[in-house]
Amino acid sequence: xxxxxxxxxxxxxxxxxxxxxxxxxxxxxxxxxxxxxxxxxxxxxxxxxxxxxxxxxxxxxxxxxxxxxxxxxxxxxxxxxxxxxxxxxxxxxxxxxxxxxxxxxxxxxxxxxxxxxxxxxxxxxxxxxxxxxxxxxxxxxxxxxxxxxxxxxxxxxxxxxxxxxxxxxxxxxxxxxxxxxxxxxxxxxxxxxxxxxxxxxxxxxxxxxxxxxxxxxxxxxxxxxxxxxxxxxxxxxxxxxxxxxxxxxxxxxxxxxxxxxxxxxxxxxxxxxxxxxxxxxx
Amino acid sequence: xxxxxxxxxxxxxxxxxxxxxxxxxxxxxxxxxxxxxxxxxxxxxxxxxxxxxxxxxxxxxxxxxxxxxxxxxxxxxxxxxxxxxxxxxxxxxxxxxxxxxxxxxxxxxxxxxxxxxxxxxxxxxxxxxxxxxxxxxxxxxxxxxxxxxxxxxxxxxxxxxxxxxxxxxxxxxxxxxxxxxxxxxxxxxxxxxxxxxxxxxxxxx
Numbered sequence: 001x002x003x004x005x006x007x008x009x010x011x012x013x014x015x016x017x018x019x020x021x022x023x024x025x026x027x028x029x030x031x032x033x034x035x036x037x038x039x040x041x042x043x044x045x046x047x048x049x050x051x052x053x054x055x056x057x058x059x060x061x062x063x064x065x066x067x068x069x070x071x072x073x074x075x076x077x078x079x080x081x082x083x084x085x086x087x088x089x090x091x092x093x094x095x096x097x098x099x100x101x102x103x104x105x106x107x108x109x110x111x112x113x114x115x116x117x118x119x120x121x122x123x124x125x126x127x128x129x130x131x132x133x134x135x136x137x138x139x140x141x142x143x144x145x146x147x148x149x150x151x152x153x154x155x156x157x158x159x160x161x162x163x164x165x166x167x168x169x170x171x172x173x174x175x176x177x178x179x180x181x182x183x184x185x186x187x188x189x190x191x192x193x194x195x196x197x198x199x200x201x202x203x204x205x206x207x208x209x210x211x212x213x214x215x216x217x218x219x220x221x222x223x224x225x226x227x228x229x230x231x232x233x234x235x236x237x238x239x240x241x242x243x244x245x246x247x248x249x250x251x252x253x254x255x256x257x258x259x260x261x262x263x264x265x266x267x268x269x270x271x272x273x274x275x276x277x278x279x280x281x282x
Numbered sequence: 283x284x285x286x287x288x289x290x291x292x293x294x295x296x297x298x299x300x301x302x303x304x305x306x307x308x309x310x311x312x313x314x315x316x317x318x319x320x321x322x323x324x325x326x327x328x329x330x331x332x333x334x335x336x337x338x339x340x341x342x343x344x345x346x347x348x349x350x351x352x353x354x355x356x357x358x359x360x361x362x363x364x365x366x367x368x369x370x371x372x373x374x375x376x377x378x379x380x381x382x383x384x385x386x387x388x389x390x391x392x393x394x395x396x397x398x399x400x401x402x403x404x405x406x407x408x409x410x411x412x413x414x415x416x417x418x419x420x421x422x423x424x425x426x427x428x429x430x431x432x433x434x435x436x437x438x439x440x441x442x443x444x445x446x447x448x449x450x451x452x453x454x455x456x457x458x459x460x461x462x463x464x465x466x467x468x469x470x471x472x473x474x475x476x477x478x479x480x481x482x483x484x485x486x487x
Contacts, residue, residue: 078351087345090296
């Protein structure tokens with residue numbers, strides 16, 4: 001399979017945080033959601049991908065090229081949206097266009113202005129006067145206007161209202177219609193990712209807990225609800241996390257492996273994540 | 283790289299208007315005083331401050347992070363700042379030449395030399411300051427800048443108070459040194475570029 005993005009054993013160590021042998025493979029033509037709690041290592045991973053910070057070990061390949069040697073060329077073909085716009089605040093959209101035209105070989109002015117109109121972004125207002133949502137939409141418009149093959153988004157939808165988020169997710173869905181396009185999106189708004197993603201990668205304390213197809217995850221995991229006594233009979237191998245409350249025990253389990261007659265509810269990605277992080281069986 | 287330079291120029295639009303008002307103001311102020319060296323010194327000093335202002339904007343916008351997601355290398359980011367600095371220095375140099383001509387035509391030759399010396403001083407100042415700003419950012423860098431500007435001045439004042447005098451330096455030697463100064467400043471600037479590049483290459487965001 002051809003990968004748009006591949007991280008092999010990527011490691012980065014800080015004084016009190018370590019990104020530990022991260023492996024991620026994003027097949028071309030798919031959307032991968034990158035989830036994890038605040039401080040789990042999502043932004044660090046994305047900064048390593050773009051080489052904003054240097055890695056201590058491992059290998060990163062973007063669109064088939066090493067991110068150290070071929071980065072400048074590769075960046076022509078990727079669109080990056082960070083958690084904030086980072087565009088010069090005292091400029092307006094027309095000036096941004098003039099700058100981008102000189103930076104990207106493939107800059108498409110028509111496409112950019114079309115997106116501005118579509119997002120109803122003012123051309124004459126300076127960026128400082130935009131709302132947060134508009135700033136993000138401008139960043140996304142800029143990221144899409146140089147014919148990218150891969151979009152890398154770091155918390156691009158966080159802090160936006162549901163209507164704007166919906167609009168933005170629609171744009172990603174439209175982008176992915178082209179089979180050579182791929183998206184890598186980090187977020188802690190899991191419901192957003194659940195809507196659009198093919199793969200979910202879950203990072204916790206600098207380690208990848210799983211990186212799997214979303215449908216597989218939803219098929220494999222379930223929430224078991226039973227009494228404490230019943231729970232003792234469950235094979236600990238299939239339990240991924242549990243919590244007790246006054247009504248009994250809830251556990252995240254591999255639902256296909258359970259024997260016997262139990263109440264097993266559907267688990268969504270958020271359940272899986274919460275059980276893994278908070279109710280993890282050591 | 284032209285995109286990066288254009289970004290700085292667009293960012294500095296407002297600053298430029300203020301700069302032009304300053305120049306006019308100082309021209310009027312110095313018109314009667316006949317101190318061309320002081321005037322050209324002020325003009326070049328402002329020119330040095332402009333690229334530093336641009337760095338300040340970038341820091342506030344976190345532009346470097348954005349720029350590095352685009353097909354722009356770290357070296358280009360560093361070089362573009364030096365180019366912007368030189369654009370303003372040379373524009374200011376041309377302004378001082380022009381003013382030198384207006385001031386006193388009989389002194390034009392001397393004024394050219396003064397302009398050149400001041401331009402060189404500006405280049406050396408940029409050469410010293412830029413690596414500091416790339417290393418420590420504009421906020422912290424400004425403190426260092428104050429130290430760098432004031433320590434020599436303070437030392438001179440202190441030395442003169444203690445009764446030291448410049449002796450043994452002939453005027454002709456000084457003028458010979460001034461003739462070499464532009465070449466020295468270009469060399470210093472080249473070294474500065476290399477230092478900034480190596481600082482910026484290791485920078486993490």
